[in-house]
Amino acid sequence: MKLHEYLAKEVFKEAGISIPKGIIIEDINELDLALEQVKIPCVIKSQVLSGGRGKAGLVVFVDTVEKAKTEVNRLFNHELNIKKLLIEEAVNIEKEIYVSITVEPKLAKGLMLISLEGGIDIETLAVTNPEKIIKELIDLRYGLMPFQASRIAYSLGLNQDLTKKLIRLLLSLYSVFKKYDAELVEINPLFITKNQEIVAGDGKLMIDDNSMYRQNRFEKTEAEYKSEAEYEAALEGIPFIQFDGDIGLMCAGAGLTTTVYDLINYEGGTVANYLEFGGPNYKKAVKAMEICLKVPSKVILIVTFGTIARADVMAEGIVDAIQRLKPDRPIVTCIRGTNEALAVITLKAAGLEPIFDTEEAVRKAVSLAKGGTK
C-alpha cells in the first residue's frame, strides 16, 4: 500500500524527522484558513499517488493569495479527480539530498541509498552517475547501526552540525522502515535549508501488502482510487488495473494474466482491464465479473489453469456470475487445471463454448472485440 505524501510525512514527523509546516484542504473554502497558518509564498501539492507530479503541474509554487486561489481551483477541477491538496510553507533551500531504504533480495538485506544529487530521478542517476549514490546494506536482525548512519553521513562531507542532524534522520528513517513493514521509504528531495536544518521535502512510504494484517493504521478509502471498480477490487483484495482498450481480462494467476495481456497485444487487440482472481480469490467469480462489467469493454476473456484454484469450482462460479449478472457482452472462457473435465461440462450446460487453448481463446476475444462473430 502506497501512502499519500501527507500521511508519509505525518509518520516521518512522529519519528522525529522535520517536515515543512503544512495543512491539508479538501475544498477551496478551506484555503483562507490554511493561509493564516501557512504563509504566502507556499507550495500547493496535489495528493495523488502517481510520480512526476512537478512536471505534470500537480505541484505548484505560488507567491500571492490570488495565484493560490487560481491554482487551488484548477487542481480541484483537474481530470485526475484530486481530493486533497497539501498547502505547505515554502522552504529556503540550500541543498537537496536523496535518501531511501528498500530491500535487496539477492543478498537478503535492507538497502539504504543516499546521494547529494537530490531532487532528481534516482533511476536515471543510477544509470548515468552510479558513483554519486552511496549504498549501505542493512542486516534486518540488527537494523541500521549508529556506526553505519555515522559513516554514511560523514562521507558526504557536510559540516559537523548538519552531519549530526543527518545521522539522527537516517536512524529515524530506518525506524519507520522497520515499524511500518515498508517495501520502500524515500525522501526526495531532503532539504538542507539556509538555516542549516534538515527537512523532508517529500515523503514516500510503501507498506508491504503481505504485512497489512499488522499494519492497520491506514485504511483504503475510495478517494485514493481512480474509479469505483478499482476501489471495489482493492477492498476485495483482487488485483485490478483499468485501461482503456476493448477486452476485459478476468484471469487467474498473476503470471498467466500478464501473459494473456501480452498475447492480446501481440494479436493486435487492446485490454480494457487487468483482473486476477486466482490464489485466495478463486471463489470470487461473481464479484470479479461484477467489477469487470463496471469497465467499458466489448468482450470479457476468462483464462485459468489452476491447481488449488480448481477449474470446476471456477467454472461453477462463472456460470453463477453469468446467471446473476446477465452480462451485456460476450464471454470467452478457457478454463483448465484441476478437475478441468468437470468444468467443461458445467460451462457447456450453461450454453458457453469453452475453449481449451489460450492462444485460440485470445484470438477469439480479439476477433469479437473487432466486431467479428467468432
Next chain:
Amino acid sequence: MSIFIDRSTRVCIQGITGKEGSFWAKHMIELGTDVVCGVTPGKALQSVENVPVYNSVKEACKNHQIDASMLFVPPKLTMDAVMEALDAGIKKIVTIADGIPLHETILIRQAALEHKAMVVGGNTSGVISPELAMMGSFPYWIKRVYKKGNIGVMTRSGSLTNEVTAMIVEAGYGVSTLIGVGGDPVPGTRFAEFLPLYQEDDETDAVVIIGELGGTMEEEVAMEIVKGKFTKPLVAFLGGKTAPKGQKMGHAGAIITGGKGSVEDKIKALEAANALVAERPRMVGKLLEKLNVLKK
C-alpha cells in the same frame, strides 16, 4: 534421476494435521513421495495417512532420518516454521505460503544462506519430479502437464507454469524436476542457485525458465551461462513484455525498479548468453526442438 526430490528423499511435513497439510500429504504419498513423519505442535498423538505426528521437528528427528521438510503453514507462522526446520539441521525446505511479510522473507533467505540450506518459496506450488515424488501442491494427475522427461523447469508462477509445461509436453517432451521458486519479491532460493543441480543431473538435458518482469533472477541465469558454469541448452519464457512501465502487474515481485527488471533487459541478457527466448508459451517446445534437445 531428478534433482532436489526423488523416491529416496525422506520428507517431513510441518503442518500435516491442517486442512491443506493432510490433503496434500495424501497426494504426495500417492505420487510416491517418502513422507516419513509430520509435525504439528500439540498433535503428537495423531497420525495422518499412517504417518506419525510429532510436537516438534527436533523430536521428529530423534525418531526419523529426515532429508527435507515440507511446510503447510500459514504465512504469519512461516518464518517460525522455517527457523525450526533449519535449527533441526534440515537443508531442504519448501514453503508454499502465499502472503509472508516482506521483511520476514528477507530473514528467511538470510537464515537459509547462513545454514547453507535451500528454502524454496514461499508463494509457490513447490517442487515436483513427475511420476516420482513431490513436495508441494501440484495436480500431478493432469498428465498433459506432469509427464516425466528430460527437461528441467524453473518458474516464478503457478498457473502460467501449467500453461507453459503443457506446451512442453505437447511438443513431445517431459519434465525431470520442476521447481517453483515462487512469486514473492524475495524468494528463499533464486533461479541461478538451482542451475548447478540441473548441470550435474544426467537426466536433465535442457532447462526451461518461466520468468516475468521485475527483479534480476533471469539476468543472473544469463550470467551463469556466460561464466560457463551452466552449459546445457536453456529456453526462457518471460511474461510481461508489453506491461506498462511502473505498473504493479502480476506478482508482487513483478515490477520494474531501479531501472532494472524490464523484459527487454532480460531478453537481451539471455540472448547474449545464447539462450533462446520464446515469445509465446507454445514456442517453448519448438525452441527446444531447434536446440536439438532429444525427446526422451
